[in-house]
Amino acid sequence: MASSAIPAIDVSPYFRSDEENEEGKKKAMEQIRDACVSYGFFQIANHGIPLDSLSTTIDMYKTFFATSDEEKLSLPDYLKSTQESAGTYEHFRIRFSSSSAFDVCPNNPPAFRQVLEEMASHFTKLGVLLERIISECLGLPPDFLGNYTNDRSRDALMGLHYFPAEEDENTGKPAHEDPGCFTIVYQYEVGGLQVQKGGQWIPIAPCKDKLVVNIGDVIQVLSNNKFKSAIHRVVRPTETHRYSCAFFYNLQGDKWVEPLPQFTTEIGESPEYRGFHFDEYLQLRLRNRSHPPARPEDFIHITHYSISS
Numbered sequence: 001m002a003s004s005a006i007p008a009i010d011v012s013p014y015f016r017s018d019e020e021n022e023e024g025k026k027k028a029m030e031q032i033r034d035a036c037v038s039y040g041f042f043q044i045a046n047h048g049i050p051l052d053s054l055s056t057t058i059d060m061y062k063t064f065f066a067t068s069d070e071e072k073l074s075l076p077d078y079l080k081s082t083q084e085s086a087g088t089y090e091h092f093r094i095r096f097s098s099s100s101a102f103d104v105c106p107n108n109p110p111a112f113r114q115v116l117e118e119m120a121s122h123f124t125k126l127g128v129l130l131e132r133i134i135s136e137c138l139g140l141p142p143d144f145l146g147n148y149t150n151d152r153s154r155d156a157l158m159g160l161h162y163f164p165a166e167e168d169e170n171t172g173k174p175a176h177e178d179p180g181c182f183t184i185v186y187q188y189e190v191g192g193l194q195v196q197k198g199g200q201w202i203p204i205a206p207c208k209d210k211l212v213v214n215i216g217d218v219i220q221v222l223s224n225n226k227f228k229s230a231i232h233r234v235v236r237p238t239e240t241h242r243y244s245c246a247f248f249y250n251l252q253g254d255k256w257v258e259p260l261p262q263f264t265t266e267i268g269e270s271p272e273y274r275g276f277h278f279d280e281y282l283q284l285r286l287r288n289r290s291h292p293p294a295r296p297e298d299f300i301h302i303t304h305y306s307i308s309s
């Protein structure tokens, strides 16, 4: 399998406590920073999540997606892509703030619930670590993003199932940016995830022992576009189903998001985005405004600061 240009970074130094690891941590941090600036994407190896838990989770999703449409459609967090890309993929999303999806789950709920809860807890711990690393990469105190996001109830774990491509159509998930802080993706064994850079699509080869991390719009805006929230998509391979799993590290809806002074006033740069409440931005996205507000007309309603030219 050809190696992809998206860097794979060994984060094992973050799981060891000896002093000698400081050098290893510094190296990993620099690699992550470079990847966030260049691609908005990186892969992590030795991430501390047991590979058994990851494959058991994918197996659970496979079983879940094999149940009848009637049963799946009875679940509040189940979505089959029927409109924009008819029947190309389906997903099941759990937000752990509301466990109602489990209460009506048709398929062996106790085992399903246990596996997904365990997986979400692994992803949350890893997310907390990544949040510290990303803060440091931005030159902020390590607990900066943790203090800012400070509530994990909007995070979501999603299982995705892509149907095999047809001869003339291989769209899986159309090109998009993720709106939240960052996303952790497990591609398992079938590739298809691609990142846009400089007008090209860069494929990320699947790797059972690595996770993919991508920066979302919130961090792009906070950093005033220093870290990129890259456009990405999933293309469907022919003749095989694809299963993946994504953990969305999110924000509370009432959080205010705007470029931080550290990346604007303190360094004499103009903000590239206007501020917004996270929920307001999610609403904008539903109306097909899929990027953070950055165009001149987006700034019209600004009253809390003026944009210098």
Ligand SMILES: O=C(O)CCC(=O)C(=O)O
Residues within 6 Å of the ligand: 160, 173, 178, 183, 185, 186, 187, 193, 232, 233, 234, 244, 245, 246
């Ligand atoms: O299925 C994947 O590999 C990625 C899915 C994705 O980009 C998303 O759900 O936002």
Ligand SMILES: [Fe+2]
Residues within 6 Å of the ligand: 176, 177, 178, 183, 232
């Ligand atoms: Fe995505």
